[in-house]
Amino acid sequence: MGRVSGKVALVTGGGSGIGKGAAELLAQEGAKVVVSDLVAADAKTVADGINKAGGVAMSLHHDVTDEKRWVEVMAEIKKSYGGLHILFNNAGIALGGMTWEQSLEDWRKQTAVNLDGVFLGCKHGIPLMRDSGGGSIIITSSIAGLQGSPGLSGYCATKGGVRLYAKAVAMECARAGFNIRVNTVHPGVIETPIWTKIPGNVFGGNRANAIDPNAFATATAPLKRAGKPLDIANGVLFLASDDSAYMTGSELVIDGGVVAG
Numbered sequence: 461m462g463r464v465s466g467k468v469a470l471v472t473g474g475g476s477g478i479g480k481g482a483a484e485l486l487a488q489e490g491a492k493v494v495v496s497d498l499v500a501a502d503a504k505t506v507a508d509g510i511n512k513a514g515g516v517a518m519s520l521h522h523d524v525t526d527e528k529r530w531v532e533v534m535a536e537i538k539k540s541y542g543g544l545h546i547l548f549n550n551a552g553i554a555l556g557g558m559t560w561e562q563s564l565e566d567w568r569k570q571t572a573v574n575l576d577g578v579f580l581g582c583k584h585g586i587p588l589m590r591d592s593g594g595g596s597i598i599i600t601s602s603i604a605g606l607q608g609s610p611g612l613s614g615y616c617a618t619k620g621g622v623r624l625y626a627k628a629v630a631m632e633c634a635r636a637g638f639n640i641r642v643n644t645v646h647p648g649v650i651e652t653p654i655w656t657k658i659p660g661n662v663f664g665g666n667r668a669n670a671i672d673p674n675a676f677a678t679a680t681a682p683l684k685r686a687g688k689p690l691d692i693a694n695g696v697l698f699l700a701s702d703d704s705a706y707m708t709g710s711e712l713v714i715d716g717g718v719v720a721g
C-alpha cells in the first residue's frame with residue numbers, strides 16, 4: 461500500500477520541475493494523478509511516463525488563470541476518476557525586476573498565475589473535494605513568501621499572498637466541516653527550468669545570463685547545494701497523506717536552511 465493509495469490528485473504546472481517531481485512521487489505512492497499544465501505536451505510526457513512506469517495518470521491542457529477551464533478540468537476529473545482528494549496548486553512563474561522597473565503588465569501577468577490561479581483552484585477544487593469525502597490542498601509558496609527578495613518584489617507579493625490565503629481557506633474549510641486541510645510548501649532554491657526564465661540581473665548579475673541555481677544555492681544556502689524537485693515532492697507527499705492529518709493552515713519550509721539564518 462502506498463501512502464496515498466486510493467486517492468486522486470491534481471497537480472497544476474505538472475509538466476516541469478517541482479510539479480513533475482510531485483506528480484511522479486504521488487503516482488508511485490498509489491494516487492491516480494491528473495497532470496495539468498499550460499504546455500500540454502509536457503503534461504502528456506509526464507503522464508505517459510507515469511503510466512509506463514506502472515502508475516495511473518492522465519494529462520490535461522490547463523491555463524490556471526482561465527476560470528472556465530477550471531470548471532471543465534473538475535468535470536473531467538470527476539468523469540474520469542470519480543472524485544478529487546489531493547490538489548497541488550503549484551503552477552507559477554517568476555518575473556524579475558526592481559519595482560521601479562517592473563511593468564504593470566508583468567505585475568498583473570505574474571499575479572494572474574501565482575495568485576488568481578491558486579484562488580481559482582481552491583474555489584473550484586473544494587466543492588469536488590468536499591463531495592469526495594475531503595482531502596488535502598497544498599499550495600506552492602516560496603521562501604520569497606517569507607522574506608523579501610530584491611529584484612523579485614512582485615513575485616514576493618504573490619508568494620506572501622498565497623501563504624496567508626492558504627491559512628484563511630484552511631480556517632474556512634475547518635469551520636465548514638469539509639475535512640479539507642490546506643497548507644503551503646516553501647521551497648528554497650530548487651534546480652528546475654524556472655531559473656532559465658529569470659534574467660540574471662535580478663540578483664545584480666548580467667541580464668543576458670540566466671541564474672545558475674546551483675552556484676546561487678552553493679553561495680547562499682547553509683546546506684550548500686540547490687534542492688532537487690524530489691526534495692519538495694517528499695514534503696508534498698507528506699502534506700498530501702494522512703501522515704500530516706493534524707496539520708492545516710501551516711507551512712512547510714524546504715530550503716536548505718536559508719530562512720533559518
Ligand SMILES: NC(=O)c1ccc[n+]([C@@H]2O[C@H](COP(=O)([O-])OP(=O)(O)OC[C@H]3O[C@@H](n4cnc5c(N)ncnc54)[C@H](O)[C@@H]3O)[C@@H](O)[C@H]2O)c1
Nearest residue numbers: 473476477478498523524551552602647649650652653654
Ligand atoms: N525552482 C525554485 O527554485 C522555486 C523556489 C520556490 C518556489 N517555486 C515555485 O514552485 C512552483 C513550480 O516551479 P518550478 O520551479 O517547478 O518551475 P517550472 O518552470 O519548471 O514549472 C512551472 C510549470 O508551471 C507551468 N505554468 C506556467 N504558467 C502556467 C499557467 N498559466 N497555467 C498552468 N501552468 C502554468 C509551466 O508551463 C511549467 O510547466 C512555482 O509556483 C514556483 O514559483 C520554485
